[in-house]
Amino acid sequence: MTTTSIPRGKYHIWTVGCQMNLADSQRIQTMLDELGWEEASMEQANLVVLNTCSVRQAPEEKAHNLLAQLRRAKDQRDDLLVALMGCMIGNQKTIDTLGKRYPHIDLFMKVEQADILPQFLEERWTPISGAGCLDIDFLPESSAHEVEFETAFDAMVATPTPLIQPTFATSTNRIGKRTVLPMAITPKPGDRIAHYPTKIEPAQASPSAWLPIVLGCNKVCTYCIVPYRRGRERSRPMDELMIEARSLVAKGAKELTLLGQTVEAYGLDLPDTPDLADLMTNLSEINGLSRIRFMTSYPRHMTDSMIERMAHLPKVCEHLNIPVQSGDNDMLKRMKRGYSLEEYVERIERVRELWPDITLSTDIIVGFCGETEAEFQHTLDLLEKIRFDVVHVAAYSVRPGTVAARWEDDVPLAEKKRRLHAVEEVQARIALELNQSYVGKVEEVMVEDINVSRGHRQLKGRNRANKLVFCPEPDTSVSQKVFQPGDFVQVRIERATAWSLQSDTVAVEMAL
Ligand code: SF4
Known part of the structure; x- marks a missing residue:
């Protein structure tokens, strides 16, 4: 993985959908952090990654709205790249359709293919010239890699497999021709095992x-x-x-x-x-x-x-x-x-x-x-x-x-x-x-968050059975401890609603 030659830029990852998408976004964030990129708002970012969901209509509509906004932003800025991942991209046909509708998308990517990011950024991100895309002079008319890629792609089409090629989209307005970059094909046609790229995991894990x-x-x-x-x-x-x-x-x-x-x-x-x-x-x-x-x-x-x-x-x-x-x-x-x-x-x-x-x-x-x-x-x-x-x-x-x-x-x-x-x-x-039925029982709770309201701190966590549990933080002057996410406590349940269990006191702090 080449990292040193890529100048730093700013990125923004927009995520909707299930836990799988959230997990994938964490991994993309790690890669970008490791490349020296900095997280920023969507307005300030040089790379906007939309991690999409198609399971329901609303999140897909939101993604279409954002793509329309990003098209306008790209008309005014040369230093903006747009990448699409998640459920909205499927097979090559879907990519072609989206590519026609949104020619400003620079990269279609599945998380298994995220190891193309360094190469993509190296090729497309050239902040020195202020351009988000590779200068046309840098693109060979044809190359051995291109032939290799296309041969492999033909083989893939002939060997039905749900996995798509990582796709660097055509960017006709700036580059003027379809670009096929030299790259390893990940995964290979017919490869059914899902390897995430190495080192692609959250940089910091939450509890x-x-x-x-x-x-x-x-x-x-x-x-x-x-x-x-x-x-x-x-x-x-x-x-x-x-x-x-x-x-x-x-x-x-x-x-x-x-x-x-x-x-x-x-x-x-x-x-x-x-x-x-x-x-x-x-x-x-x-x-x-x-x-x-x-x-x-x-x-x-x-x-x-x-x-x-x-x-x-x-x-x-x-x-x-x-x-x-x-x-x-x-x-x-x-x-x-x-x-x-x-x-x-x-x-x-x-x-x-x-x-x-x-x-x-x-x-x-x-x-x-x-x-x-x-x-x-x-x-x-x-x-x-x-x-x-x-x-x-x-x-x-x-x-x-x-x-x-x-x-x-x-x-x-x-x-x-x-x-x-x-x-x-x-x-x-x-x-x-x-x-x-939990009222009166003592439950093991892992603290996930601390809510602060009117100066009072409240522990929010889940018991083993995945029930949401709330409990006031014990008086720190007595417990000598400021609680934080990842701490385990035992609490006696005093009240219940349809959505959560509530306790008034922490019974025991656990050393897990
Ligand atoms: S097809 Fe969809 S709903 Fe059915 S099992 Fe698979 S992911 Fe779940």
Whole structure:
């Protein structure tokens, strides 16, 4: 990696979407910091990275708005580069379409390909001349690398693979021709293993750090754009994850959340097929790591053996985020979720048998194509039956490019809102009842933040079951300690709402 020849500039990373995107942005930030770039506001930045999400309409619209603003900014500034990553970029066709609509995008990139950043910046960032793009004189008409690249690209197209080439966009206004830069192709055509570039991890880990372990998704839920944009499942090799996890802990992480769209698919594509529990067993050996979380779960990948082994690992926290999306079998078929209601319920019951302390959260979509009142009622029935701790509910909105986009979006918006509120109402009651069962118990809490209001400091954290807990900071003159994120305390729960648990005093400060 060449770093010394790149002059310093300022960067801004804009991130929307899930934890996976936040984790990816942290890694891009590390690379830019290591290159000597400085973080700045979007207005001041020389490189703006938009890390996008296509799962819902609103974040995608925001990205389009920002791209329009950045086009205007680029018309007035020669020292601005724009990079796009995340769910909005998918295959070469998507890139071509976006490139035509937004010719001012300089780089399309997936996080696995972030090791092209140094080269990209070296080629495009020339602050001495005040130009954000490489001078045309620097570009050879054709080169051996270009031929190599195109040959490899042809091979890639001939060998279907969801992974795209890192793409330096055409910048016809400044460069005047399509640019293909000499570069290693990462990953190679047909390569199904997801390697993050070396050293790409957060420069500073917060007490709660994310560790993406499996990228992409092999499911084809009819409403979902993720598989088209993130490609097929690719697990990161175990040794790479262990190195990164150790490094995150050395930098201050006490809790790691293992991320994947269907996280139990970890290892299915690796030699020797290690599973999620094998990975957790190895991670548990890391000194200084206190908690391991994981998300998002998929019922058909959760074997009994996996659940049993996870349940017996003391560092693995008792919480499962397992989206069901609907409580009706016909809806599940239309959504192509890959399981029946009975199979889902059987998995939950089995998990509760094997891991009695487990708490559950789920995702629900209301108003999906053709959802009848009776089908919606089955979802409410399921909430009553399972009694999830947390439900994330969303009204269906069409995602262009998905199978369901070809179907009629026939549930009126007002009805979708009514169903959404009905789910919220049922869930608020259930969550309150479940949370009240914590009153009087002593819970281990990892402090995540300190809220300060009217001179009073309040500790905010989570117990092992992922419940949000608030507690006033003990009088520092008595405790002789100023608390900070990453501290562990034991608190007695005094009150509960549907959304959090509250304590009045810290019972014990823990040395974890
Ligand atoms: S499991 Fe379904 S909803 Fe989840 S990312 Fe994959 S395709 Fe999308």
